[in-house]
Amino acid sequence: MLNRLVRTLTCGAAAAALAGCAVGPNYMRPSAPVAAAYKEQPKGQSEGQSQGQGWRPVQPADLAPRGEWWSVFQDPTLSALEARVAINNQNVVAAEAAYRQAEATVREQRAALFPAIDLGGGATRSGGGRGSSGTVITSGGGSVVTGVTGRSQNTYRASANASWEPDVWGRIRRTIEGARGQAQASEADLAGATLSAQGSLASDYFGLRSTDAQIALLTEVVDGYRRSLQITQNRFNAGVAPHSDVLQAQSQLTSAQGDLTNLANTRAAFEHAIAVLVGETPSSFSLPADPNWKGIVPQIPAGLPSALLQRRPDIAGAERRAAAASAQIGVQEAAFFPSLTLTGSYGFSATELGSLFDAPASVWSFGGSLAQTLFDAGATRARVREARAAYDQAVAEYRQTVLAAFQDVEDQLAAQRVLAEEQAYRAQSADAAQAAATMVLNQYKAGQVDYTSVVTAQATALNARRTLVQSTASRQTTAVSLVQALGGGWTAPF
Numbered sequence: 001m002l003n004r005l006v007r008t009l010t011c012g013a014a015a016a017a018l019a020g021c022a023v024g025p026n027y028m029r030p031s032a033p034v035a036a037a038y039k040e041q042p043k044g045q046s047e048g049q050s051q052g053q054g055w056r057p058v059q060p061a062d063l064a065p066r067g068e069w070w071s072v073f074q075d076p077t078l079s080a081l082e083a084r085v086a087i088n089n090q091n092v093v094a095a096e097a098a099y100r101q102a103e104a105t106v107r108e109q110r111a112a113l114f115p116a117i118d119l120g121g122g123a124t125r126s127g128g129g130r131g132s133s134g135t136v137i138t139s140g141g142g143s144v145v146t147g148v149t150g151r152s153q154n155t156y157r158a159s160a161n162a163s164w165e166p167d168v169w170g171r172i173r174r175t176i177e178g179a180r181g182q183a184q185a186s187e188a189d190l191a192g193a194t195l196s197a198q199g200s201l202a203s204d205y206f207g208l209r210s211t212d213a214q215i216a217l218l219t220e221v222v223d224g225y226r227r228s229l230q231i232t233q234n235r236f237n238a239g240v241a242p243h244s245d246v247l248q249a250q251s252q253l254t255s256a257q258g259d260l261t262n263l264a265n266t267r268a269a270f271e272h273a274i275a276v277l278v279g280e281t282p283s284s285f286s287l288p289a290d291p292n293w294k295g296i297v298p299q300i301p302a303g304l305p306s307a308l309l310q311r312r313p314d315i316a317g318a319e320r321r322a323a324a325a326s327a328q329i330g331v332q333e334a335a336f337f338p339s340l341t342l343t344g345s346y347g348f349s350a351t352e353l354g355s356l357f358d359a360p361a362s363v364w365s366f367g368g369s370l371a372q373t374l375f376d377a378g379a380t381r382a383r384v385r386e387a388r389a390a391y392d393q394a395v396a397e398y399r400q401t402v403l404a405a406f407q408d409v410e411d412q413l414a415a416q417r418v419l420a421e422e423q424a425y426r427a428q429s430a431d432a433a434q435a436a437a438t439m440v441l442n443q444y445k446a447g448q449v450d451y452t453s454v455v456t457a458q459a460t461a462l463n464a465r466r467t468l469v470q471s472t473a474s475r476q477t478t479a480v481s482l483v484q485a486l487g488g489g490w491t492a493p494f
Helices: 002-019 069-073 076-088 091-115 169-236 243-276 306-311 313-336 380-446 451-485
Strands: 118-125 147-150 150-164 339-350 361-372
Touching: 069 076, 069 150, 069 169, 069 313, 069 451, 076 091, 076 169, 169 243, 169 313, 169 380, 169 451, 243 451, 306 313, 313 380, 380 451
Parallel strands: none
Antiparallel strands: 118 150, 147 150, 150 339, 339 361
16 A cells, blocks of 8 residues: 555656646736826827837846947947957946856756766775774765675665656646746846946046046146236236236136146046046046047937837846846745655675676665645745745836836936037027127227136136037936937837
């Protein structure tokens, strides 16, 4: 009767393993909020786009090609630097190593589906009677055959031993599912680290070029202030201007020189940051100044599709962590059911080492065991509840990530629109301020106004021109942020 029960359980376990049943829920991608359209998207989209045509639930597609999104800025130096990020940036290298580690974990867990086989061998010598006994043992196991030599006996053995735990309830398969989900999340983290490093490089590069433009502007202004100082000094020497005019001109010149020195420090900081992003030490890296830099701001297309968000690595990573958390529920629920372990051994033994592998010396064994926890004070049930709560948390974090992604895109679209309008006003303000400064200086030379008016007009013109340069860099940086918010550009080749 007992033998029949063991055979029945063994056959049932094998059938269940072959049938592929697994306890715990089968993962379904959680629903996520989707907007009908971007509120802040550029005007001019078609009627179908404005009604949400082509919008669909978010499904991670972070492996879709992004292309060289930085090429829209038409800057060869930037493109050359970006090509180095994915290879040399150490954060990206670390994320790639973490992904390889996660992939190895998947392979390790998958190995548990197969039997484990080991080889062993040993030799023992022992004695008794009036003489002393001694034993020589080598590592291994298997069946034992004893030979007697006088008062001593020898034992030689060699065997292959196997053990296997059939995945009757799917615990191992759920463990593999969880490891695979974590590996895919790690892959998304790698894509996120790459995109983040590329975006940081572009932002720092535009900051450096904006500083180059401001340095060129201030160098020109300092030369102009020197000429103004010489004019006031000549007028003072001629007795037609007070000494206070000279002091104001000197103050204005040295203030501009101080700003120029500070800009040099700002540029150095940007250059050092770029060096680290491309995997070099700051002392070995340098970028020549480009005083004639004119930042190109790419045109944002109308009617951006929601499918672009599918490339966001953080969305993909959050969804795959939810899948891994779902698998853990099955892993914990499997503890409610008995575990079956099958063992077997085949080997040889002989009284003489030379005849160890002869056919008559072969021995074998086969067995199985069942184990079931009868009482653990509710620990297994608590672990299942813990796994379900962890899954609910992962789902909530996934949905929050999607909401934050929509917010990020809306913020960057709004910033793009506002900064474009602002830059147009800044350009008009800079032109007017520069014309006013020239006019007031001519009036001062003619003795029509005092030097305070000149200082005020020139300071206004300088601030307006610097603000215009900074506005261009801000629009470029915002375009980079929009690229990152959309997961790597605003084209959807998938």
